[in-house]
Amino acid sequence: MTAPAIVLVPGPGGASEDFGFLAPMLSRHHDVVVAELGSASDADELLDAVGRAVASAPGLPAVVGYAIGGVAAVGYAAEHPEDVSALVAIASWWLPSPKLAAHVRLWRSLPDREQRAEAMRLARYSAAGWDSARQPSVTEAGLRLMELSARIGTVDSAPRVTVPSLVIGCRDDELVGARESRLLFGAIPDARYAELASGHAVLDERPAEVLQLIEAFLGRPERHPAGTLISAEAL
Amino acid sequence: MSGEDGQRVDVLIVGAGFAGLGMAIRLRRRGTDSFVVLERADAVGGTWRDNRYPGVACDVPAHLYSYSFRPNPEWSRMFAPGDEIRRYLEDAARDEGIEPHLRLGTDVLDVRWDDTGLRWTVTTSRGVWSAGVVVVACGRLSEPRIPEVPGLEGFPGEMFHSARWDDRVELDGKRVAVVGSGASAIQLVPELADRVGSLLVLQRSAPYVIPRSDRAYSAVERTLFARDPDELARLRSRLFWKAEEAFAQRSGSPEITAAARAHALAHLARQVPEPELRALLTPDYEIGCKRVLISNDYYPALRRPNVTLEASGLAAIEGSTLITRNGARHDADVVVFATGFHSAEQPYAPLVRGVGGRSLAEHWADGMIAYASTVVHGFPNLFVIDGPNGGLGHNSAIYMIETQIDYILGALRHRAAAAEGPLQVTAAAEAGYAEMLARLSAGSVWLSDGCASWYRDPRNGRLTLLWPDFAFAFRERNGEFDPGVFEPVAPSVAELS
Numbered sequence: 173m174t175a176p177a178i179v180l181v182p183g184p185g186g187a188s189e190d191f192g193f194l195a196p197m198l199s200r201h202h203d204v205v206v207a208e209l210g211s212a213s214d215a216d217e218l219l220d221a222v223g224r225a226v227a228s229a230p231g232l233p234a235v236v237g238y239a240i241g242g243v244a245a246v247g248y249a250a251e252h253p254e255d256v257s258a259l260v261a262i263a264s265w266w267l268p269s270p271k272l273a274a275h276v277r278l279w280r281s282l283p284d285r286e287q288r289a290e291a292m293r294l295a296r297y298s299a300a301g302w303d304s305a306r307q308p309s310v311t312e313a314g315l316r317l318m319e320l321s322a323r324i325g326t327v328d329s330a331p332r333v334t335v336p337s338l339v340i341g342c343r344d345d346e347l348v349g350a351r352e353s354r355l356l357f358g359a360i361p362d363a364r365y366a367e368l369a370s371g372h373a374v375l376d377e378r379p380a381e382v383l384q385l386i387e388a389f390l391g392r393p394e395r396h397p398a399g400t401l402i403s404a405e406a407l
Numbered sequence: 408m409s410g411e412d413g414q415r416v417d418v419l420i421v422g423a424g425f426a427g428l429g430m431a432i433r434l435r436r437r438g439t440d441s442f443v444v445l446e447r448a449d450a451v452g453g454t455w456r457d458n459r460y461p462g463v464a465c466d467v468p469a470h471l472y473s474y475s476f477r478p479n480p481e482w483s484r485m486f487a488p489g490d491e492i493r494r495y496l497e498d499a500a501r502d503e504g505i506e507p508h509l510r511l512g513t514d515v516l517d518v519r520w521d522d523t524g525l526r527w528t529v530t531t532s533r534g535v536w537s538a539g540v541v542v543v544a545c546g547r548l549s550e551p552r553i554p555e556v557p558g559l560e561g562f563p564g565e566m567f568h569s570a571r572w573d574d575r576v577e578l579d580g581k582r583v584a585v586v587g588s589g590a591s592a593i594q595l596v597p598e599l600a601d602r603v604g605s606l607l608v609l610q611r612s613a614p615y616v617i618p619r620s621d622r623a624y625s626a627v628e629r630t631l632f633a634r635d636p637d638e639l640a641r642l643r644s645r646l647f648w649k650a651e652e653a654f655a656q657r658s659g660s661p662e663i664t665a666a667a668r669a670h671a672l673a674h675l676a677r678q679v680p681e682p683e684l685r686a687l688l689t690p691d692y693e694i695g696c697k698r699v700l701i702s703n704d705y706y707p708a709l710r711r712p713n714v715t716l717e718a719s720g721l722a723a724i725e726g727s728t729l730i731t732r733n734g735a736r737h738d739a740d741v742v743v744f745a746t747g748f749h750s751a752e753q754p755y756a757p758l759v760r761g762v763g764g765r766s767l768a769e770h771w772a773d774g775m776i777a778y779a780s781t782v783v784h785g786f787p788n789l790f791v792i793d794g795p796n797g798g799l800g801h802n803s804a805i806y807m808i809e810t811q812i813d814y815i816l817g818a819l820r821h822r823a824a825a826a827e828g829p830l831q832v833t834a835a836a837e838a839g840y841a842e843m844l845a846r847l848s849a850g851s852v853w854l855s856d857g858c859a860s861w862y863r864d865p866r867n868g869r870l871t872l873l874w875p876d877f878a879f880a881f882r883e884r885n886g887e888f889d890p891g892v893f894e895p896v897a898p899s900v901a902e903l904s
């Protein structure tokens with residue numbers, strides 16, 4: 173295969189929740205390895221998890237991360253520019269927004285599993301994308317990753333990323349805030365940016381559009397020069 | 408022959424359906440005037456002019472199944488009725504100034520490359536044209552297919568194809584047989600069930616059916632669409648990307664395929680409690696192999712006391728008795744063939760003769776193929792829309808057609824700028840495209856065991872009608888004309904053959 177291998181780095185929901193569509197569809201044209209964040213409790217452990225997946229991927233993989241997985245991917249690409257060929261950060265951020273921290277505190281405080289899942293669902297999906305809303309499964313490890321999310325960002329790492337990068341933001345992202353995704357775009361030197369009409373749960377609301385953006389970017393990263401705001405396809 | 412004999416035109420378009428009209432509108436909007444659209448019927452609309460059976464409607468949402476460059480805030484329903492789509496196309500032809508370019512009642516009989524003049528000579532039922540460029544937009548599903556069974560000619564009652572609906576035939580209270588259980592039958596059967604005396608449905612192979620989320624658009628919504636075009640664009644974008652997700656059911660993900668299958672079988676289980684009928688309606692092949700159909704009233708119609716489902720094809724007709732392959736005999740007053748179209752071998756293929764007099768049918772003896780699904784080696788300055796590997800099972804045909812129109816406009820711009828002589832795609836590029844298609848379709852449901860469908864050419868088993876990937880991937884690969892794979896038409900080629 174001439175197309176690069178891909179390392180997918182999931183968010184707190186884990187690979188089965190986040191990559192049910194992307195992983196098999198990207199596998200049609202790429203070798204795909206999925207990173208396991210497990211119970212990473214700080215930024216270093218996140219980078220180690222990405223590193224293990226990168227090591228098992230053939231060649232120089234592109235790293236594609238969602239939410240905190242994207243933050244980890246940015247961090248890894250900054251530390252190991254020689255090990256990756258490209259970076260995609262989906263619904264990730266420069267600084268964690270105060271609202272993200274508030275949501276995570278609320279989720280932690282809710283004693284009942286079902287209430288907690290429902291509160292997350294409400295936060296993750298946009299009003300327009302509500303018909304694709306699924307009840308998230310909430311594990312303790314996932315909740316800890318969410319708490320970690322509210323503490324870490326890409327302020328130090330993003331400016332040091334040298335590989336071609338694609339930042340995907342979500343217009344109606346109540347958790348991350350589209351502005352924080354745009355700041356991440358502003359911080360990575362060789363970045364282009366696309367914003368989708370979606371809430372944070374873009375991999376459920378708009379999975380095929382995300383796939384199209386990734387395939388187009390990896391097929392020819394230089395198609396959009398650094399700094400480009402990629403406008404939505406005319407359909 | 409009319410007075411148009413020997414007329415010259417730059418671009419000649421054959422067919423006035425979505426594809427031919429779309430091409431014409433885009434040319435007209437560029438300010439081009441040297442083009443004609445030849446259409447054998449007496450009206451525009453193609454598919455939507457021909458298919459007037461009760462219940463006919465699109466099964467891709469109308470806001471998606473329409474031109475991107477002519478959004479229509481007025482669609483009455485999610486899945487617009489056929490006559491609304493036909494009117495949309497008629498309005499488009501009129502409002503966009505296409506009528507002066509239209510030649511209705513003009514059957515194209517012969518399209519021939521002139522090896523010395525380096526132009527196309529197009530012979531029609533109403534005169535001969537000379538054209539620099541020919542766009543074949545004859546459709547893929549325009550030639551009704553009626554099965555050849557013994558005794559057909561002797562049937563004493565009325566008989567017609569669903570795409571040639573005969574309004575004069577009285578159906579109320581009659582014994583009516585519908586042959587077929589595909590996309591047309593499923594729309595037709597619920598409409599007929601409560602009108603006719605008895606209804607027989609002959610099903611060769613059970614379709615997968617999923618719920619149909621149809622609804623009317625309210626006056627308020629339509630006003631909003633008219634007032635805020637962005638609202639309409641957002642809806643179209645949502646519909647497109649939702650539809651794209653369904654490609655994953657066809658290729659690459661057993662989990663997603665299994666979920667889709669379960670969704671369809673649950674619909675069947677909910678709607679058909681009787682185990683015997685449910686067994687007959689359970690498909691014996693993987694979902695996605697054939698078009699997945701949408702209906703909420705097909706299964707209920709089959710449960711009516713006056714409706715009989717025979718899970719067998721038509722074998723013969725004796726007088727007014729239909730005999731199925733499994734030996735059942737049913738008398739009928741009227742037979743409706745909802746049996747689809749000639750698609751693997753396109754009716755226009757023998758009419759088109761390229762370099763050295765070789766016909767498209769000869770070139771395609773092993774199955775249709777066109778580079779970028781649009782251009783064919785040996786057929787310079789000729790473009791086929793909605794032809795080989797241009798169809799989709801999961802998304803709107805119009806997106807594909809518009810991609811091809813963009814490609815053709817790119818070619819025409821290049822031709823105007825470069826003045827190199829006719830554009831012919833190389834044989835190597837065409838072969839490379841065929842290999843790419845084979846790679847893409849490997850592992851897809853269409854080539855899986857037990858999948859026989861009209862998407863595949865029966866002569867070689869190749870997937871020749873369908874684009875075996877996401878619709879966006881079609882545009883990515885084929886949306887832009889690439890002069891690098893074209894070569895001059897060598898005069899020696901003509902002499903050799």
Ligand SMILES: Cc1cc2nc3c(=O)[nH]c(=O)nc-3n(C[C@H](O)[C@H](O)[C@H](O)COP(=O)(O)OP(=O)(O)OC[C@H]3O[C@@H](n4cnc5c(N)ncnc54)[C@H](O)[C@@H]3O)c2cc1C
Nearest residue numbers: 422424425426447453454465466467515545546549793804
């Ligand atoms: C009942 C039905 C429902 C469908 N619903 C959908 C849907 O919901 N979504 C979807 O994506 N697709 C649907 N399709 C597929 C549909 O065919 C295409 O979407 C689209 O309409 C094709 O447009 P076209 O212009 O390529 O071909 P057509 O509409 O078939 O037009 C071809 C035209 O060429 C003319 N022609 C052919 N040969 C000659 C000749 N030799 N000389 C002169 N004129 C000629 C024909 O008379 C015809 O007018 C449906 C098809 C059918 C039959």
